[in-house]
Each structure stands twice: as C-alpha cells, then as structure tokens.
C-alpha cells in the first residue's frame with residue numbers, strides 16, 4: 630500500500646509512521662530526515678536546503694520532487710511505502726500524481742496549542758530517525774533503537790515553530806481538501822495517546838488493504 634501521512638509539525642507523523650512501517654514491513658520515507666542528513670553531510674542538496682530548513686520555510690518544490698522521484702524508484706518501495714512529510718504543497722501533490730498511485734492519506738489532526746509543547750520537548754536521532762519527547766525519556770540522552778546521541782532540532786525553537794505552523798496552514802492544509810476530493814482522506818484525532826492513535830490507524834489500514 631502507498632500511504633501519505635499528513636498533518637502539522639508535531640502531530641505525530643514520524644512517531645506513527647515509524648511504527649506502522651515496522652508492522653507493515655515497508656519503508657518510511659521522511660523528507661525531513663532526508664534533508665537533515667543531506668545538510669549534515671553537506672551534499673549539494675543539503676547546501677541548498679539548509680537555510681530553508683533552519684528558518685522553518687519550505688524547501689523549493691523542484692528539489693523535493695527530484696528527491697521523491699529518485700527515492701520511489703528504488704526497489705524497496707515496490708511493496709509500498711509511507712510518505713512522511715511529502716507532499717507539503719499542491720504543486721508537490723500534483724507532481725506526485727504523475728509518478729505514483731496513492732491508496733490512502735492518513736491525516737493526523739492536532740490543535741496548534743499542543744504542537745508548540747510537543748515540539749519544544751522533541752528529541753530526535755539523526756542516525757535512525759527515531760523520535761522521543763523529554764517528558765518520557767527520564768533523563769536518557771541516547772537512542773533506544775541505535776544508541777546514537779539524541780539532539781534537539783534547530784527548527785524546534787518557539788519562533789521557528791510559529792513560522793512552520795503558519796506555513797502549514799497556508800501551504801500544506803489545502804492538501805486536506807485536495808485528497809478529500811479524491812476520496813483518499815482518513816482523519817485521525819492526534820490528541821489521543823500515541824498507542825490509541827496507532828491502533829486506530831492500523832485498524833483503518835487493515836480495512837483498506
């Protein structure tokens with residue numbers, strides 16, 4: 630199954646996508662992770678993307694569409710995949726329609742007030758993409774999955790978070806009606822506990838199979 634995870638920054642897309650991908654044995658394609666790795670390794674894409682990512686702006690569509698085209702052409706995507714963080718604009722969604730057939734769009738809905746709190750306490754592993762929250766780490770500073778040191782993302786500070794929320798509402802939220810019109814949208818209440826959200830998503834995906 631080819632699945633898109635849609636929702637504002639901090640909604641839980643990465644957290645849920647990682648679990649669903651482990652369960653369904655399909656790759657999680659996180660454009661944020663791909664860009665952060667490229668920035669760290671100072672690749673040509675990384676050098677172009679750095680200023681956008683760090684200030685909370687969207688990286689230009691052409692760059693993202695190229696990244697996704699290359700990634701979806703790889704063999705591990707044949708059984709299906711989850712797109713986590715792509716598409717984020719209508720032009721990206723239109724480009725995607727030309728190269729892939731999407732089966733379901735999972736929208737995770739969370740109120741802005743909760744997002745600021747979630748993002749300020751988020752800790753991530755740049756090595757494997759795992760996501761944590763300080764409130765449940767109990768002082769631990771390394772990744773449970775791979776042992777790497779956890780970091781706080783530069784764009785998770787309150788001012789940049791506000792930019793990202795504005796960007797979400799103006800540029801990404803229009804995708805909700807885009808996919809509703811195509812009969813692909815399923816919306817989940819992302820204010821519930823992580824396990825509850827996960828169960829509802831898995832139930833819906835099993836029915837859609």
Ligand code: ADP
Pocket residue numbers: 636637638639640641642643644645747748750751752760761762763819820821822823826
């Ligand atoms: P996204 O990928 O949508 O930006 P993440 O999966 O990185 O969101 O989650 C953002 C932060 O919120 C992380 O610190 C994560 O541990 C936490 N989080 C995720 N889902 C929930 C939830 N249902 N309830 C409370 N906190 C959550």
Ligand code: ADP
Pocket residue numbers: 637638639643660661662664681682683685686687688689693713714715716717721784793
């Ligand atoms: P979050 O998990 O908080 O939703 P991501 O990790 O998905 O954030 O993305 C981090 C940053 O990477 C974005 O603020 C943006 O600068 C860039 N980015 C990621 N995906 C895209 C995309 N599809 N189009 C444009 N920029 C993107």
Ligand code: ZN
Pocket residue numbers: 754755756757758759772773774775776777
């Ligand atoms: Zn890790």
